[in-house]
Amino acid sequence: MKKNKYKKIHVAVLFGGKSAEHEVSIRSAQSIYNALDKKKYDITLIGIDKNGVWIPFNTEKLLSSKRILLDEQKNTTITAIAPYGTNGQFLAKKSSGGVEKVDVVFPVLHGPFGEDGTIQGLLKLANVPFVGAGVLGSAVGMDKDVAKRLLRDAGLPTANFHIYSEFEKKNISFEKVKKDLGLPLFVKPANLGSSVGITKVHDKAEFIKAVNSAFCYDNKILIEEYIKGKEIECSVLGNDKPIASVCGEIIPNHEFYSYEAKYLDDNGAVLSIPAKISKPIMSKIQVLAVKVFKVLCCEGMARVDFFLTEDEKIYINEINTIPGFTSISMYPKLWEESGIPYGKLIDTLIKLAIDRHNKEQKLKTSFIK
Numbered sequence: 001m002k003k004n005k006y007k008k009i010h011v012a013v014l015f016g017g018k019s020a021e022h023e024v025s026i027r028s029a030q031s032i033y034n035a036l037d038k039k040k041y042d043i044t045l046i047g048i049d050k051n052g053v054w055i056p057f058n059t060e061k062l063l064s065s066k067r068i069l070l071d072e073q074k075n076t077t078i079t080a081i082a083p084y085g086t087n088g089q090f091l092a093k094k095s096s097g098g099v100e101k102v103d104v105v106f107p108v109l110h111g112p113f114g115e116d117g118t119i120q121g122l123l124k125l126a127n128v129p130f131v132g133a134g135v136l137g138s139a140v141g142m143d144k145d146v147a148k149r150l151l152r153d154a155g156l157p158t159a160n161f162h163i164y165s166e167f168e169k170k171n172i173s174f175e176k177v178k179k180d181l182g183l184p185l186f187v188k189p190a191n192l193g194s195s196v197g198i199t200k201v202h203d204k205a206e207f208i209k210a211v212n213s214a215f216c217y218d219n220k221i222l223i224e225e226y227i228k229g230k231e232i233e234c235s236v237l238g239n240d241k242p243i244a245s246v247c248g249e250i251i252p253n254h255e256f257y258s259y260e261a262k263y264l265d266d267n268g269a270v271l272s273i274p275a276k277i278s279k280p281i282m283s284k285i286q287v288l289a290v291k292v293f294k295v296l297c298c299e300g301m302a303r304v305d306f307f308l309t310e311d312e313k314i315y316i317n318e319i320n321t322i323p324g325f326t327s328i329s330m331y332p333k334l335w336e337e338s339g340i341p342y343g344k345l346i347d348t349l350i351k352l353a354i355d356r357h358n359k360e361q362k363l364k365t366s367f368i369k
Contacts, residue, residue, distance in 0.1 A: 008039075008040060008041055008042045009040065009041050009042070009103050009104060009350065010041070010042040010043075010044065010100070010101065010102050010104075011036065011041045011042070011043050011044070011102070011103065011104055011105070011106055011350065012043075012045075012046055012102045012104075012105045012106070013029050013032055013033060013036075013043060013044070013045050013046070013106045013108060014046050014048065014105055014106065014107045014108065014109060014114075014119065015028065015029035015045075015046075015047055015048070015107075015108045016029075016047040016048040016049060016050075016055075016109070017048045017050075017109040017110070017111070017113050017114040018048070018050055018051070018052050018112070018113040018114075019109070019110065019111030019112045019113055019114060019115075019192070020111060020192065020196040020197070020217060021110035021111040021192075021196065022050055024110055024324060024326070025108055025109055025110050025114070026047075027326045028108045028110070028324055028325035028326050028329070029045070029047075029108050029325075030326075031325050031326050031327050031329075031332075031342075032106060032108055032325050032346060033045065035342045035343050035346050036343075036346060037343060037347070040347075041350075044056070044100065044102060045057040048109070048113075048114075052113070102128060103128075103129070103354075104128065104129040104130065104131070104350055104353050104354055104357075105123055105128055105129070105130040105131070105353075106130070106131045106346075106349070106350065106353075107119050107120075107123070107130055107131065107322065108322060108325055109322065110322055110324070111142075111191075111192055111196070112142070112191055112192065114322065115138060115141070115142050115320075115321055115322045116138055116139055116142035116143075116191060117134075117135045117136070117138040117139030117142070120132075120133070120134055120135045120138045121135045128357075129353040129354045129356070129357035129358075130353055130357075131300055131301070131349045131350060131352070131353045132299070132300040132301055132321055132322055132349075132353075133297070133298045133299050133300055133301075133302065133321040134297075134299055134356075136297045137296060137297040137298040137299055137321060138321050138322075140296050140297060141296050141298060141302065141319045141320070141321040142191050142321070143190055143191055143220075144188065144190045144191070144222045144318060145163045145190045145220060145222060147296055147318065147319060148161060148222075150295055150296060151292065151295060151296070151316055154291070154295045156288065156291060156292065156295065156316055157313070157314060157315050157316060158315060158316050159224050159225045159226075159227050159307070159315050159317075160180070160181055160224070160225045161181075161222055161223060161224040161225070162180065162181065162222075162223040162224075163190065163220065163221070163222055163223075164220070164221055164223070165219060165220050166215055166219045166220070169211070169215065172211060172223075174204045174207045174208070177207070177223055181223065181224070181225040181226075182225055182226070183201070183202060183203070183226075184200055184201055184202045184226045185200075185201050185223060185224060185225055185226050186198060186199070186200055186201070186222075186223070186224045186225075186226060187199050187201055187207070187210035187211055187213075187214050187221060187222075187223050187224075188214060188221065188222045188223075188224065189214045189215075189217040189218035189220075189221055189222075190218050190220040190221055190222050191217075191218050191220070192217050192218060196217060197213055197214050197216065197217040197218070198214075199213060199214070200226070227307040227309065227315050227317075228310075229307040229308045229309035229310065229313075229315075230249055230275070230277070230307070230308040231249060231251075231252070231305065231306075231307060231317075232247050232248070232249055232250075232275055232277070232285060232305070232306040232307070232308050233247065233248050233249075233250060233303055233304070233305050233306070233330050233334065234246075234247045234248075234285055234286055234289040234303070234304050234306070234334070235289075235301070235302075235303050235304075235323070235330070235331045235334040235335055235338075236289050236290060236292075236293045236298070236301065236302045236303070236304060237300075237301055237335065237340075237345075237348065237349075237352075238299075238300075238352065239299050239300065239352050239355065239356050242293050242294070242298075243290070244285075244286035244287075244289045244290050245286075245334040245335050245337070245338040246273070246274040246275075246282065246334060246337050246338050247274060247275040247277065247282050247285050247286070247334070248271055248272060248273040248274060248275050248330050248333065248334050248337075249271070249272040249273075249275035249276065249277070250269050250270075250271060250272075250330070251269060251270040251271075251272060252269040271328070271330060271333065273330075273333055273334060273337050274337055277308065281308065281312055281314075284314060285306055285308075285314060288304070288306070288314060288316065289304040289306075292304045292316055292319055293319070296319055298319065298321055299352070299356060300349060300352050300353060300356070301321070301322075301323065301331070301349055301352075302319050302320060302321050302323065303319070303320045303323035303330060303331045303334075304316065304318075304319050304320075305317040305318050305319070305320070332345055
């Protein structure tokens with residue numbers, strides 16, 4: 001048999017994690033594993049349980065599991081990463097024992113401890129290429145407060161909002177918030193995704209419950225005015241010259257696009273791809289999506305979410321630097337509609353990660369005259 005003259009790229013898929021989006025991450029990892037070309041890539045699966053333990057995960061359990069990693073892998077050998085020289089490699093323990101060198105990491109960790117710059121910083125220290133935004137873009141994109149302030153200062157349209165830290169909790173006034181933002185309004189944890197901890201508020205009783213719920217997930221919360229309009233999403237891909245996909249529309253069958261509507265209810269929402277909006281409006285949203293991507297210092301990939309009102313005003317809702325990659329997720333579906341199928345999208349993201357890493361390796365890390 002003729003051997004393949006090209007060396008396979010060794011990809012480590014990193015998933016699970018300590019956030020409330022743990023189970024969603026598992027489903028994303030399943031889809032990514034299935035889409036990776038086994039002739040082109042060697043694949044190592046590393047799950048992170050809800051206690052933060054890194055675990056080598058075998059293929060069969062990944063493809064069959066939707067439960068918490070810790071429950072399934074209590075007695076397994078843990079894994080670890082360590083820097084390996086200066087050429088962008090690190091070692092990972094194999095589930096069968098021993099260690100193996102990894103060429104690139106594909107983190108599919110949604111929410112805190114994975115999408116917020118923490119894992120990105122670790123991988124940066126390990127000197128290994130990784131898919132998606134770097135430390136700064138990841139941290140900024142996760143923090144709705146910081147992201148919205150940067151977008152506002154860049155002159156980009158966002159909804160009005162208030163920010164409160166936990167030590168200010170007793171001073172949060174429903175009457176003031178109602179006067180400034182109107183009703184209904186949204187209460188959100190500042191650092192989370194997948195609509196976890198988000199409540200649409202119509203009255204004072206709901207407001208009190210919503211504030212308490214949001215503070216269960218974060219020490220800082222965002223209270224935001226309600227924008228009535230279509231929920232439009234646009235995917236962005238690239239490093240220095242990012243491009244935008246066609247737009248899609250989320251049509252929720254719940255009151256808003258909640259966690260339940262996204263992941264628990266099979267009929268929770270309808271995805272309209274492409275969105276039924278005019279070409280000029282779609283073009284405006286695509287341009288805005290790329291601007292958001294650049295203002296927030298993102299790289300690799302992101303999904304930017306918008307509201308489009310009846311009078312065709314566009315408001316930026318948020319950015320997701322590690323968007324969902326499940327079989328029904330909007331990010332890959334939008335690129336498929338734009339002419340980039342799932343498998344090619346994965347290839348492109350891995351190439352972008354390696355290209356960025358190689359570019360960074362040329363930078364000086366010490367002062368030399």
